[in-house]
Amino acid sequence: MKWDQLEEEPCSMARTIGVIGDRWTLxxxxxxxxxxxxxxxxxxxLGITRHLLAERLKKLVRQGVxxxxxxxxxxxxxxxxxxxxxxxxxxxxxxxxxxxxxxxxDERGRPLLHEHRKCGKMFDPVxxxxxxxxxxxxxxxxxxPGPGARPASEKVSLDxxxxxxxxxxxx
Amino acid sequence: MKWDQLEEEPCSMARTIGVIGDRWTLxxxxxxxxxxxxxxxxxxxLGITRHLLAERLKKLVRQGVxxxxxxxxxxxxxxxxxxxxxxxxxxxxxxxxxxxxxxxxDERGRPLLHEHRKCGKMFDPVxxxxxxxxxxxxxxxxxxPGPGARPASEKVSLDxxxxxxxxxxxx
DNA sequence: ATTTGACAGTTCAATTTTAGAACTGTATGA
DNA sequence: TCATACAGTTCTAAAATTGAACTGTCAAAT
Numbered sequence: 536m537k538w539d540q541l542e543e544e545p546c547s548m549a550r551t552i553g554v555i556g557d558r559w560t561l562x563x564x565x566x567x568x569x570x571x572x573x574x575x576x577x578x579x580x581l582g583i584t585r586h587l588l589a590e591r592l593k594k595l596v597r598q599g600v601x602x603x604x605x606x607x608x609x610x611x612x613x614x615x616x617x618x619x620x621x622x623x624x625x626x627x628x629x630x631x632x633x634x635x636x637x638x639x640x641d642e643r644g645r646p647l648l649h650e651h652r653k654c655g656k657m658f659d660p661v662x663x664x665x666x667x668x669x670x671x672x673x674x675x676x677x678x679x680p681g682p683g684a685r686p687a688s689e690k691v692s693l694d695x696x697x698x699x700x701x702x703x704x705x706x
Numbered sequence: 707m708k709w710d711q712l713e714e715e716p717c718s719m720a721r722t723i724g725v726i727g728d729r730w731t732l733x734x735x736x737x738x739x740x741x742x743x744x745x746x747x748x749x750x751x752l753g754i755t756r757h758l759l760a761e762r763l764k765k766l767v768r769q770g771v772x773x774x775x776x777x778x779x780x781x782x783x784x785x786x787x788x789x790x791x792x793x794x795x796x797x798x799x800x801x802x803x804x805x806x807x808x809x810x811x812d813e814r815g816r817p818l819l820h821e822h823r824k825c826g827k828m829f830d831p832v833x834x835x836x837x838x839x840x841x842x843x844x845x846x847x848x849x850x851p852g853p854g855a856r857p858a859s860e861k862v863s864l865d866x867x868x869x870x871x872x873x874x875x876x877x
Numbered sequence: 878a879t880t881t882g883a884c885a886g887t888t889c890a891a892t893t894t895t896a897g898a899a900c901t902g903t904a905t906g907a
Numbered sequence: 908t909c910a911t912a913c914a915g916t917t918c919t920a921a922a923a924t925t926g927a928a929c930t931g932t933c934a935a936a937t
Contacts, residue, residue, distance in 0.1 A: 536753055536925090538729065545817040547806025548736050548799065554810070556729045558709065559895095565719050568844055574914050584896055589915060599809075610903040612913070620809050625844040626833040627801040628719065634798060635718025638770075638791050639725070644853035646716040652846045654838035661836045662797040667825035668839075673739055673796040675823045682815035730924095745885050755925055760886060781932040783884065 545685040554598050555624065559583055560591050561631070567601070567621065568628055572614040600624070629660040716856040725769050726795065730754055731762050732802070738772070738792065739799055743785040771795070800831040 541553030555561060559581070566580050578588055592615055595601040600621040603613045617624075629649075636645050636659070651658045662671050712724030726732060730752070737751050749759055763786055766772040771792040774784045788795075800820075807816050807830070822829045833842050 541729070542810065546736070547803045547810060547817060549733065549806075550810035551802045551806040552729055552732050556727075556732055558712070558723055558727045561723050561727055562720065565717070569849070575912080578914095584898090585915065586897090586917085587895065610913075622844055623805060623808060625842070626831075627798065627805060629833060629842065630798040630801045631722045632718045634794060635720075635722040637794060639713065639718060639721035640854060646718060646852055646854045646856070648850045648852040650848040650850060651835045651837060651840070651842070652848060653840055654835060656835075656837040657850075658838075659836040660797075660833045660842060662800060662831045663834050664822045664825060664827075665830040665832045666822060666827040667829075669822070669824055671796070671800065671822070671831060673793055677821040677823060678740070679819045679821060679828075681817055681819040683811060683817045685817070746883080749885095755927090756886065757888085757926090758924065781884075 545683055551627075554595075554600065555627070559587055560595065563588070563591055563595070564600075564621070564624060565628065567615070567617050568625065572616060573612075574615075577615075595621075626660070626662075630662070633660050716854055722798075725766075725771065726798070730758055731766065734759070734762055734766070735771075735792070735795060735799065738786070738788050739796065743787060744783075745786075748786075766792075797831070797833075801833070804831050 538553060541549050541556075544550060544553075555564060562581055562583070563577055566577050571577055571580055574585075574588065574592070577583065577592070578585055581588075583591075592601065592603075596603050596615070598620075599618055601615045602618050604616055606612055606614045632647070632649075640646075648657050649659075650656065663669060664671055709724060712720050712727075715721060715724075726735060733752055733754070734748055737748055742748055742751055745756075745759065745763070748754065748763070749756055752759075754762075763772065763774075767774050767786070769791075770789055772786045773789050775787055777783055777785045803818070803820075811817075819828050820830075821827065834840060835842055
């Protein structure tokens with residue numbers, strides 16, 4: 536599959552993955568949320584090759600996740616700043632961090648703690664239902680086709696048509 | 707950088723990315739949450755090469771995200787089922803979907819709608835503070851080093867030591 | 878009894894990506 | 908004039924991914 540096809544899939548998750556779903560991009564975004572703004576800053580914080588960094592930044596700008604803003608003339612220099620679209624990635628970042636905090640810490644404990652300014656306490660992020668406010672878990676959620684779903688008639692695999700398959704016992 | 711180094715970084719996000727931070731893995735997990743369990747199921751839904759699929763599944767099992775469970779003898783066949791650790795990825799998945807729903811839909815609207823069984827309504831996921839219940843945004847959160855933070859003395863870039871750098875005006 | 882097909886992989890050459898390192902070019906400060 | 912900051916670009920070698928074919932067990936159909 537070509538990765539730019541991902542963005543055309545009738546699946547919001549696939550589309551998101553098409554934009555931010557690779558390791559370097561995610562790490563670059565981590566740095567953005569930690570207030571890194573400049574090429575050298577990203578490069579030395581991450582150890583990413585300059586080539587890839589340039590490419591990833593360009594893509595994020597194209598996608599509207601970052602904005603490239605001049606901070607000095609001669610020589611022209613730019614900073615990479617999160618747009619609102621980029622800032623909206625925050626729940627994804629926090630969800631990634633929280634899973635790591637829960638399942639990947641060593642005996643020493645969490646590398647970072649998060650303080651919520653409004654209430655002043657150290658917190659964990661919790662995902663709740665926008666309608667009733669209750670915490671969500673996979674089993675309590677039912678999925679329905681939405682208006683942008685692909686008609687059942689053209690259900691195909693992610694790239695080419697799935698080979699026609701009969702089923703013996705499989706559902 | 708070698709990707710298995712990521713899991714040893716003193717950063718929960720990097721560690722999580724080390725486990726699930728590549729495109730195919732994320733798509734495989736999407737299928738898991740949509741109740742796909744078998745090799746052929748993943749393969750035909752995603753169009754991933756069999757080689758990579760086998761590798762990714764193996765890695766997810768090694769990491770404890772999936773469990774490989776026999777569902778028939780002769781020939782031995784197994785299903786891949788989310789463990790609790792895997793189920794706990796749900797907020798990440800929902801956060802990815804929700805960002806796509808918000809920023810990547812076309813004129814036709816969302817491909818999928820989510821119904822919360824408890825309250826019966828179509829919902830969006832909202833990330834809130836575990837302490838005060840208020841919705842979170844990046845700007846209201848302060849980060850502090852936790853017990854597992856790396857001592858400042860050995861602050862280095864993600865792979866090799868950062869080259870010593872002076873700073874002129876950079877922060 | 879033989880053929881067909883489901884299923885879950887494994888193998889291998891060709892292609893694409895990524896890593897690592899050096900190089901380009903403008904400008905500042907010593 | 909020389910060294911350094913900064914933001915890239917260019918190049919080759921190494922690693923990952925694709926695409927396609929192949930392996931092997933078993934069940935059902937002919």
